[in-house]
Amino acid sequence: MQLQMVGCSHHTAAVEVRERLAFSPTQIGLALERFRTQFPRAEAVLLSTCNRVEVYTAAESAAEAPNHQQVAKFLADFHGLDFSAVFNDLQEHSHRDAVRHLFTVAASLDSMVLGEPQIVAQVKQAYQLAQDYHSAGPLTNHIFQTAFRVAKRVAHETTINERRISIPSVAVADFAKCIFEQFEDKNVLVIGAGDMGEETLRYLQAEGAWNITVTNRSFDRAEELGKRLGARVANWDQLDALLVAADMVVTTTGATQPIVTLEQFLAIETRRDQRPLFVLDLAIPRDFDPAIGERSGVFLYSIDDLQTVCARNRRQRDKELPAALIIIDEETDRFMSAQHHRSTNPVIQRLRGNWQDVREQELKRLFNKLPNLGEAEREEVRQSFERYGNKLLHLPLESLRDESRHGTPHGLIEALKRLFQLKD
Amino acid sequence: MITGITTFCFFASYTVALALEISRLWLRSNIRGLVMIFFAAAGLFAQTLFLFHRASTAEGIPLSSPYDWFLMAAWVLAALYLYLSLYHREQAIGVFLLPMVLAIVGAARFARQEPLERDPAIQLWGTIHGVFQLAVIVAVAFGFAAGIMYLVQARRLKRKLPPTQGLRLPSLEWLARASGRALIVAAVMSGLGFLSGVILNAVNHASDREHFSWNDPIVWRSALMLAWFVVAALFSVYYKPARQGRKVAYLTSASFALLVISLTLSLLLKSEHGGRQSDAKPPSNALRNSEAL
Numbered sequence: 194m195q196l197q198m199v200g201c202s203h204h205t206a207a208v209e210v211r212e213r214l215a216f217s218p219t220q221i222g223l224a225l226e227r228f229r230t231q232f233p234r235a236e237a238v239l240l241s242t243c244n245r246v247e248v249y250t251a252a253e254s255a256a257e258a259p260n261h262q263q264v265a266k267f268l269a270d271f272h273g274l275d276f277s278a279v280f281n282d283l284q285e286h287s288h289r290d291a292v293r294h295l296f297t298v299a300a301s302l303d304s305m306v307l308g309e310p311q312i313v314a315q316v317k318q319a320y321q322l323a324q325d326y327h328s329a330g331p332l333t334n335h336i337f338q339t340a341f342r343v344a345k346r347v348a349h350e351t352t353i354n355e356r357r358i359s360i361p362s363v364a365v366a367d368f369a370k371c372i373f374e375q376f377e378d379k380n381v382l383v384i385g386a387g388d389m390g391e392e393t394l395r396y397l398q399a400e401g402a403w404n405i406t407v408t409n410r411s412f413d414r415a416e417e418l419g420k421r422l423g424a425r426v427a428n429w430d431q432l433d434a435l436l437v438a439a440d441m442v443v444t445t446t447g448a449t450q451p452i453v454t455l456e457q458f459l460a461i462e463t464r465r466d467q468r469p470l471f472v473l474d475l476a477i478p479r480d481f482d483p484a485i486g487e488r489s490g491v492f493l494y495s496i497d498d499l500q501t502v503c504a505r506n507r508r509q510r511d512k513e514l515p516a517a518l519i520i521i522d523e524e525t526d527r528f529m530s531a532q533h534h535r536s537t538n539p540v541i542q543r544l545r546g547n548w549q550d551v552r553e554q555e556l557k558r559l560f561n562k563l564p565n566l567g568e569a570e571r572e573e574v575r576q577s578f579e580r581y582g583n584k585l586l587h588l589p590l591e592s593l594r595d596e597s598r599h600g601t602p603h604g605l606i607e608a609l610k611r612l613f614q615l616k617d
Numbered sequence: 618m619i620t621g622i623t624t625f626c627f628f629a630s631y632t633v634a635l636a637l638e639i640s641r642l643w644l645r646s647n648i649r650g651l652v653m654i655f656f657a658a659a660g661l662f663a664q665t666l667f668l669f670h671r672a673s674t675a676e677g678i679p680l681s682s683p684y685d686w687f688l689m690a691a692w693v694l695a696a697l698y699l700y701l702s703l704y705h706r707e708q709a710i711g712v713f714l715l716p717m718v719l720a721i722v723g724a725a726r727f728a729r730q731e732p733l734e735r736d737p738a739i740q741l742w743g744t745i746h747g748v749f750q751l752a753v754i755v756a757v758a759f760g761f762a763a764g765i766m767y768l769v770q771a772r773r774l775k776r777k778l779p780p781t782q783g784l785r786l787p788s789l790e791w792l793a794r795a796s797g798r799a800l801i802v803a804a805v806m807s808g809l810g811f812l813s814g815v816i817l818n819a820v821n822h823a824s825d826r827e828h829f830s831w832n833d834p835i836v837w838r839s840a841l842m843l844a845w846f847v848v849a850a851l852f853s854v855y856y857k858p859a860r861q862g863r864k865v866a867y868l869t870s871a872s873f874a875l876l877v878i879s880l881t882l883s884l885l886l887k888s889e890h891g892g893r894q895s896d897a898k899p900p901s902n903a904l905r906n907s908e909a910l
Contacts, residue, residue: 367779374790466857490861498777
């Protein structure tokens with residue numbers, strides 16, 4: 194099988210180059226159709242994400258497969274770019290390297306954020322599109338299905354994608370969900386209209402939070418955010434009452450002084466009956482006096498606290514990388530060995546075919562000489578011949594399988610062809 | 618086959634399950650969850666057969682001795698653990714719950730093993746009394762485990778640390794609710810247990826059977842325990858801040874400490890409660906079981 198990958202990623206090309214080479218889903222369809230017209234005997238899958246544009250091609254023989262330059266030119270032509278302007282930004286992997294690369298990408302080990310979970314879905318989507326446009330076939334099916342299995346294995350056997358590394362996901366998964374069992378009955382108060390707060394709210398909404406109130410010094414901005422989030426809007430002067438009712442607070446104002454001081458909080462604390470209060474202070478400078486976090490039932494996290502956890506989780510993920518790469522290498526070896534062994538199949542089939550012909554001729558001759566043999570005895574003789582043939586073939590075929598582990602056993606195949614006069 | 622099962626069989630199974638739970642902290646394994654559940658289920662199965670055998674061969678009322686009540690309390694807690702570990706596989710609830718199971722099985726060794734004599738009135742009130750006492754032990758032990766989990770989880774969250782690998786615990790909300798409910802159940806069961814004990818003693822007294830006087834230490838101890846549970850439950854229900862997790866965790870911890878002291882005293886002090894231990898000869902299988910443990 195001729196397998197190669199031509200493309201670029203955040204490792205090899207600047208964002209300007211990746212932007213020029215990127216494909217929208219519609220463009221992917223058009224590109225795959227064009228590819229099929231240009232290279233009718235080859236299969237192709239096109240993966241285009243924010244961080245990479247990669248074309249995987251596969252064909253049974255080198256004559257049927259496009260080479261590196263042809264794929265690079267195909268990419269440049271599709272986007273109307275000068276071939277020489279993009280050629281140096283494209284990298285190429287073939288055979289074993291291409292397989293290893295795909296496994297590494299699918300397992301999210303080549304991602305900008307190590308272990309991020311979106312990439313496997315993006316690879317699946319790319320393969321699905323290739324299937325929809327009939328540019329995928331048995332060769333790409335085998336390698337991509339194996340890649341999905343490898344990604345699953347890496348996720349299962351390491352903790353590489355277990356620890357969260359974005360601030361909103363850490364805030365919700367590592368802290369909020371450890372405080373509250375359910376979010377449907379919780380009052381969420383949003384103070385300010387920062388982007389980070391909005392992103393965090395999306396995570397909270399995904400967990401079921403719906404009772405959201407937004408307040409801001411500027412009522413108009415609060416209304417705007419409220420509309421976007423489907424949340425209630427409250428006046429700024431109701432802040433104390435809102436804090437009494439709140440279970441979770443996400444605050445992202447641009448205030449230069451704390452908007453909730455310890456004295457202010459102590460004044461409302463008794464009215465809260467020490468109900469747990471989860472505060473995400475994502476503002477710089479901070480909106481809540483840090484001393485409030487010392488109060489019973491208050492869990493106050495600043496952006497620095499969350500960043501510390503993110504950095505710690507990132508280090509933990511990095512620690513898992515060697516174990517994940519061992520899995521990738523194991524799986525690549527296994528895949529390549531299976532591929533190499535597959536390449537010996539035609540020779541084995543022809544060898545078995547010849548053997549069978551000789552056996553049938555000899556059996557015919559023997560049964561003519563022994564006409565008194567019954568059907569049961571004939572069957573015994575037939576089986577005996579078959580076992581004899583299988584035993585004789587067993588050792589050469591085992592040698593072929595062993596050699597396949599290190600690559601396509603061209604020498605042995607050639608020797609078998611010449612020794613047994615096997616014709617193509 | 619059943620006669621060959623000893624307390625050691627299920628004690629060992631639960632110990633292995635606990636060791637596997639603790640190993641979560643250091644080792645990552647794909648099959649540990651299944652092995653853990655297997656050992657816990659095997660222990661529960663062995664314990665069920667053991668209790669069945671004791672019930673079917675008892676000379677008096679089946680499963681009516683304090684020894685049986687302890688073992689049944691441990692059985693309920695083990696079943697609870699198995700249920701929770703099936704539905705919350707990622708959470709290390711067993712690290713806190715299984716030591717309770719093992720401690721109760723261990724405590725059973727020191728409890729009286731002779732069942733109550735067969736009599737319809739005693740059977741009814743004795744069984745009711747035993748079931749309520751059993752429920753108190755289960756509720757307090759479970760509430761204590763939930764309370765400790767709450768304190769561990771709250772400490773981590775206050776220190777702004779991410780969840781420890783392998784020691785994921787339920788949310789504070791779940792733990793606070795579980796320990797609060799355990800406290801109320803303990804109060805109600807303790808009240809009903811005390812009441813049924815009083816009736817049982819009155820029945821014994823009326824029929825000229827062995828009974829104990831109202832100034833027996835067990836009466837005072839039970840009354841004090843009941844008073845504590847009622848006050849703690851009322852405190853947690855009516856005083857709002859007390860309902861918040863940490864205070865409930867402290868109340869359940871104090872309840873557990875009181876229960877342990879009470880049970881220890883009942884094993885050490887001489888009491889007429891349920892008959893004298895030294896008077897009766899333990900059944901042969903019970904003797905073997907205590908030796909095995």
